[in-house]
Amino acid sequence: MNISELHIENLRNHSNTSLDFCNGINIITGLNGAGKTTILEAIYICCFSKSFQPTPEKELILKYKDHYSLNLKARSDYNSNYSINVSYKINDKKRISSSLGENLLPKDIIGAIPIVVLNPDYKNITFGAPQNRRDFIDKVLSQTNKLYFENLIKLKRALKQKNYLLSISKKNKHFDYAQIDTWSDLILELSTDIVFKRIEFVNIFKNYFFETYAEVSKNAEEIDLIYAPNGIGLLYNNIDRIQLKETFKQFQISKRSDEFNRGATIVGPQKDEIKIIVNGGIAKDYASQGQHKSLLISLKFAEFHFLKDRHNETPILLLDDIFAELDDIRSELVLNLINDHKVQTFITTTENNKFNNLLNNQINIKQFNVKDGITSYI
Numbered sequence: 001m002n003i004s005e006l007h008i009e010n011l012r013n014h015s016n017t018s019l020d021f022c023n024g025i026n027i028i029t030g031l032n033g034a035g036k037t038t039i040l041e042a043i044y045i046c047c048f049s050k051s052f053q054p055t056p057e058k059e060l061i062l063k064y065k066d067h068y069s070l071n072l073k074a075r076s077d078y079n080s081n082y083s084i085n086v087s088y089k090i091n092d093k094k095r096i097s098s099s100l101g102e103n104l105l106p107k108d109i110i111g112a113i114p115i116v117v118l119n120p121d122y123k124n125i126t127f128g129a130p131q132n133r134r135d136f137i138d139k140v141l142s143q144t145n146k147l148y149f150e151n152l153i154k155l156k157r158a159l160k161q162k163n164y165l166l167s168i169s170k171k172n173k174h175f176d177y178a179q180i181d182t183w184s185d186l187i188l189e190l191s192t193d194i195v196f197k198r199i200e201f202v203n204i205f206k207n208y209f210f211e212t213y214a215e216v217s218k219n220a221e222e223i224d225l226i227y228a229p230n231g232i233g234l235l236y237n238n239i240d241r242i243q244l245k246e247t248f249k250q251f252q253i254s255k256r257s258d259e260f261n262r263g264a265t266i267v268g269p270q271k272d273e274i275k276i277i278v279n280g281g282i283a284k285d286y287a288s289q290g291q292h293k294s295l296l297i298s299l300k301f302a303e304f305h306f307l308k309d310r311h312n313e314t315p316i317l318l319l320d321d322i323f324a325e326l327d328d329i330r331s332e333l334v335l336n337l338i339n340d341h342k343v344q345t346f347i348t349t350t351e352n353n354k355f356n357n358l359l360n361n362q363i364n365i366k367q368f369n370v371k372d373g374i375t376s377y378i
Contacts, residue, residue, distance in 0.1 A: 005073040010062040012038040013373035024364030033372040036348035040318045047113045048074040049106035111143040111181035114307040119320035133274040144310040155190040170263035194244040202227040208302035317345040
């Protein structure tokens with residue numbers, strides 16, 4: 001996939017920015033806070049309907065404005081044209097239209113442009129809490145399975161409703177068991193589908209991960225990727241959907257009184273863990289700084305190859321200020337991936353000179369500079 005044009009209106013500090021990109025490496029330079037990441041953010045919103053930063057929609061809008069608007073044009077590996085418009089106005093709903101139609105929902109556009117993002121905050125995938133690893137898996141799966149994404153949204157809503165009923169019931173010391181159990185039954189169905197897809201995904205994805213880590217680390221360590229569903233543990237390798245649902249149901253029943261006592265749902269895939277193992281130890285507890293960097297790059301390489309195989313389309317790569325975190329060896333590995341697979345890449349950096357000795361002169365390169373939300377070509 002290649003993005004050819006992007007127009008940004010009133011997103012963060014960009015009031016009116018129009019850009020033409022090359023199909024190789026697009027390097028975006030500028031000082032911190034200049035608006036470099038906003039360009040990547042705009043691309044991501046056009047692909048995922050929301051930012052990769054945890055920012056409320058209204059805070060994305062340029063100061064003193066009441067809306068933002070984005071327009072992106074792209075071409076597939078098979079020369080099919082694709083365009084998308086995403087806009088948001090305060091006190092109004094987000095509006096999405098594309099080559100596929102008008103009045104679209106996020107599920108209608110996610111996966112249309114496969115995309116891989118890496119920025120310093122993503123180190124929480126290996127360093128941080130289980131939520132970070134669940135988010136990683138959910139975002140990869142959502143780009144390849146619309147039903148999975150829909151089920152995540154439905155689960156979030158069902159949990160919100162059940163938690164509200166549990167909290168009110170606990171406060172009033174009166175439980176409407178029938179109503180609460182109705183939401184529990186829906187959560188059971190959704191949980192079964194979500195966990196079953198996660199099991200399938202991890203069993204496939206770990207092979208991509210093993211291969212990329214072996215390349216990045218030069219076979220320095222043994223690694224593993226273990227999915228531990230909440231309440232099921234590790235006894236799932238050969239489990240079918242019917243068995244999985246029954247296992248979940250029994251766990252749900254066993255925790256019913258605990259949920260009433262706490263006034264909150266404690267059963268479901270929102271509690272799952274994905275363990276990254278290095279030499280027999282859990283990475284977040286035992287891995288060195290260098291191992292964490294290698295693990296993160298390997299996970300993102302694996303994501304790239306997984307999405308490419310599933311879509312039969314080359315993903316777009318967004319690298320937000322990551323080269324400041326990487327040594328020359330790991331930087332070269334990332335750039336080799338770009339070169340070998342002819343990946344359209346967007347790189348933000350404050351250190352343009354860092355690439356002088358790393359970039360292959362045969363790669364198509366275009367350079368931009370951003371200052372106070374205004375972008376110029378170099």
